[in-house]
Amino acid sequence: MEEIKPYLSIIMASRNDDYQGNALSRLQMVVNNLIDQAKQYNLRAELIIVDWNPPSDKPLLKDAVFLPDDLGPSIVRFITVPSSIHKTYRCSDKIKIITVAALNVGIRRAEGEFIWTTNSDLLFSDELMRFLSSEKLERDCFYRAFRYDVNGDVLKYNSQKERLDFCKNNIIQAFLETKNSIHGLPNYPILQTGCGADFIVFSKEYWERLHGYPEINNLGFSADVLLCYMAYLAGLEEKVLEKSMRVYHIDHDSRWRHLSRDRVYSFFKDRVCDWIGYPDKWKTLLRQIYIFQNKFSNFFVNIFYSLFGSFLKKYSDPESWDFNLKYLHWEFRKLLISMLKNKRSYVYNDDNWGLPNENFAEFVIKNES
Numbered sequence: 001m002e003e004i005k006p007y008l009s010i011i012m013a014s015r016n017d018d019y020q021g022n023a024l025s026r027l028q029m030v031v032n033n034l035i036d037q038a039k040q041y042n043l044r045a046e047l048i049i050v051d052w053n054p055p056s057d058k059p060l061l062k063d064a065v066f067l068p069d070d071l072g073p074s075i076v077r078f079i080t081v082p083s084s085i086h087k088t089y090r091c092s093d094k095i096k097i098i099t100v101a102a103l104n105v106g107i108r109r110a111e112g113e114f115i116w117t118t119n120s121d122l123l124f125s126d127e128l129m130r131f132l133s134s135e136k137l138e139r140d141c142f143y144r145a146f147r148y149d150v151n152g153d154v155l156k157y158n159s160q161k162e163r164l165d166f167c168k169n170n171i172i173q174a175f176l177e178t179k180n181s182i183h184g185l186p187n188y189p190i191l192q193t194g195c196g197a198d199f200i201v202f203s204k205e206y207w208e209r210l211h212g213y214p215e216i217n218n219l220g221f222s223a224d225v226l227l228c229y230m231a232y233l234a235g236l237e238e239k240v241l242e243k244s245m246r247v248y249h250i251d252h253d254s255r256w257r258h259l260s261r262d263r264v265y266s267f268f269k270d271r272v273c274d275w276i277g278y279p280d281k282w283k284t285l286l287r288q289i290y291i292f293q294n295k296f297s298n299f300f301v302n303i304f305y306s307l308f309g310s311f312l313k314k315y316s317d318p319e320s321w322d323f324n325l326k327y328l329h330w331e332f333r334k335l336l337i338s339m340l341k342n343k344r345s346y347v348y349n350d351d352n353w354g355l356p357n358e359n360f361a362e363f364v365i366k367n368e369s
Contacts, residue, residue, distance in 0.1 A: 006046040006075060007135050009112030009204070010034065013050040013102030014120040016058040024064060025155050026250050027120040029163070031065055031076075036160045037126065039072030041133035046075040046112060049120075052102040053086035062363040075366040081105055085358065091218055100220040101355075103197075104212035108354025109362075116201040117213070121250045123154070123167055128245035132201075141239045142202035142231040147175040147195035147247045154250060167248040176243075182225065183333065188340050191232060192240045197224035198247045202236060210234060214348035222332040226348075229336055233345035 014027055031047065038045050051061040058064070062078035081102060089098050103117050114137050128145060137143065151170040157163045175194035182193065197220075210230050213223050232238060339346050 004044065006112040007044040007114065008132060009046050009048060009110035009115045011048045011103055011106035011110060011115065011117045012120045013052055013097060013099050014061060015052055015054055015097055016061055016064050017055050017096060022155060028065055029155060030120055030122060033123050033160050033163065035068060035071060035074050037129040038074045041130050042073055043129060043133035044073050046077060048077045048079060048106040048110060050102040050106045051078055051080045052097045053083050054080060067365055071365065071367050075364065078363040079105060079109065080361045089218055095218055098218050100213040100215050100223045104354040107207050107212045108356050110204060113204060114201055115204050115207050117197060119198055122198055123163060123248040125244060125246045126164065128241065131245055137201065139203045139205065140236060142200065142236045143239050143241060144192040145195055145199040145241045145245055145247050146243055147198050147249055149173040149249045149251050152251045172251055183336050183340055185337065185340055191228045191238055193225045193228060195247055198249060200224060200227065202231060206231065206234060206236060210345065211347050211349040211353040216332065216335065216348055217328055219328065221328045226332060226336060229339060230345040233339055
């Protein structure tokens with residue numbers, strides 16, 4: 001009997017290191033929900049979990065994640081990328097997982113007609129999974145969804161329905177339409193980038209054509225935004241799904257949270273102003289001040305790195321630049337604007353993207369035919 005190929009490959013990268021607390025619990029809940037929803041809506045999916053640089057003192061994810069006896073139409077694949085590979089990357093002693101490289105390992109080995117890259121701390125609405133199971137994705141489009149951050153207490157619930165009901169009623173923050181241009185060019189569209197790397201879907205053909213995620217820095221900083229513009233310039237049309245087809249992000253402490261000035265603005269707008277009782281016009285003024293100082297700061301940062309960035313990077317410790325977010329943002333924006341002005345998508349990775357010549361250990365679980 002001929003084996004039925006998956007329609008959708010769902011790819012995430014992780015490791016059993018308890019990142020930011022309860023990492024394994026979050027991953028387990030995500031896996032449970034995906035399998036339950038795939039069975040409920042008969043979604044022909046393969047879930048690929050790339051276990052990157054697994055800790056030597058912890059079980060591999062294939063042994064740590066519990067799977068039900070009945071997987072329904074789902075296939076689950078664990079791919080283990082050993083520490084010997086991780087150590088070949090710069091700053092490997094400081095960064096425990098090179099996320100974009102790990103996702104590319106999964107993308108290169110995916111067998112689905114369409115590929116969805118996501119993260120291991122998310123839940124997905126029934127409306128979204130129902131749509132994906134309808135198998136109506138178009139090959140000349142790439143798909144984005146809105147993201148909603150929800151309280152971490154969702155981990156306390158056991159059933160799929162309880163979790164999703166909790167998510168609907170415990171939203172902390174919503175990332176909806178992207179309104180501000182990151183490139184500043186008036187003749188080019190503002191793509192939906194608010195949900196980050198949590199939901200990017202397009203055909204396997206175009207993932208291969210673009211050579212996966214651009215591995216422009218080992219933090220993966222802004223790689224998802226650059227990828228969206230690469231897809232757009234390669235000829236794909238952006239489709240943003242309805243708000244009901246949403247992604248729920250399980251709130252946890254994150255390195256990005258402490259690096260975002262938007263968090264500072266949101267704190268003063270939503271907490272301090274409300275507590276003092278300032279009217280909405282004060283909030284509007286605060287927003288204008290915030291936008292002005294942000295543009296003012298970015299203006300001088302761009303001038304500085306345009307004049308001295310290449311020189312300083314060449315004659316200083318290269319590893320230090322992997323954590324200089326102002327420089328990474330400037331470098332990313334320079335690449336993006338170059339692509340847009342030249343009206344074509346760049347391919348940043350070479351033919352070795354996704355490490356196709358490495359024979360990684362793989363563990364496959366599926367129902368018997």
